[in-house]
Amino acid sequence: MITRRDGQSVRIPESVLVAGKVVPAAPARRRGPAASYPELARITARAWRPVESERLGEWELRAAGGFTRRANSVLPLGDPGLGLDAALEAVRRWYGERGLPAYVQTATGAEGTQELLGAELERRGWVREVTAELWIGALAPVADRAEGAGVVLSREADEAWLSRYQRKGMTEVALRVLGSGPSVWFATVPGAPGEPPAAIGRCVVDGRWAGFAAVEVDPARRRQGLATEVMAALARRALDEGASAAWLQVEDDNEAARALYADLGFAPHHAYHHYRAPEESGDEHQDPAPGNTRAGRS
Known part of the structure; x- marks a missing residue:
């Protein structure tokens, strides 16, 4: 096997095997x-x-x-x-x-x-x-990509931020998870008066690492560089706190987001999977995956 x-x-019959060897560790990136x-x-x-x-x-x-x-x-x-x-x-x-x-x-x-x-x-x-x-990359190139002048940073996810977040019906437990981490920052690009934000994002700074998540853009404002603005503003704050490397998670079929992240200097490190016990059924507990962002569609 x-x-x-x-x-x-993949199952391979022993009768067709000719030789085998130990594969060495992957070369340096x-x-x-x-x-x-x-x-x-x-x-x-x-x-x-x-x-x-x-x-x-x-x-x-x-x-x-x-x-x-x-x-x-x-x-x-x-x-x-x-x-x-x-x-x-x-x-x-x-x-x-x-x-x-x-x-x-x-x-x-x-x-x-x-x-x-x-x-x-x-x-x-x-x-x-x-x-x-899970993709990783250097943090400084992300910070250099845009000015992020219109991005507002906060320590908490306020009602405006949550109104753009793709998950609905946020419970107290969900808010605790969302706000967890060593040093958490929420980014918001305000929308029109009375409307949800044009774009949002979340970043957790932990030592040398900055993790990006929940980068979402108003469908009507996509492809205007707002996702890059949000990530650049968060990256600059993370640099100020001493971070130098970045990570994010993205689904296999989110081609637009993958193209954006590759352009920002990110590359895949490994894949991760969730296995469910066989006696369970249904899919009521969906995982947004921090990198399952809509950023790439902006």
Whole structure:
């Protein structure tokens, strides 16, 4: 059984195998910051904190009332301290006690990611519902792209900001998740009087890293550079706080956003996936993925 970089498993008959070898670690990136998967996994988790968490060995079980898969899934870094079947049963029990579906977040495509765990989950009938990519890049080029003079920065997501945010019916728990992180900034480009903002964005600064999320633009104002203005203003603030590298998450099919981020100097680092326990069904807990932005359509 061969597990590809994208997490897909392929069965190959032994009779057709001729030789095999250990593939060395990927060569150094030609652009952008150097980063390991474990470092990025922890950085991204701190930018989207749950309201409740518990350790299962080295795994972290996270819950936030169902607001996004990221805050309501297991982050399996390391050994759970149990056999896999026992660990997964403990996961299902923990989420079941909270009335939530059981999810496990895995990653593929970089050194230290969890191709084998993904293959084992699929073998046990866990269903992969979401796949997206984490991209990284240098922060300074983003800050240099636009003046951002019309962008207002705030420490809190006010009513105007939330009126543009794609998620509706925000609960107190959701607001706590949205405002979580070491140093959180919200950006707003005001719209016409009485109208929602023309564009918004969110950035979490954590040491050398700045994570961009929720970059959204009024459909009538897209392709006017507003997404770049928002990200540039947030990037300058992050530089002031000592950050030098940036990350974001984007879905595979969001071609416009991917083109924008590539133009800003970002490139894929790894893919991440959410697996749902086989006995669960439905998709009421959708994950916006911080990089599932509408920025690229602006």
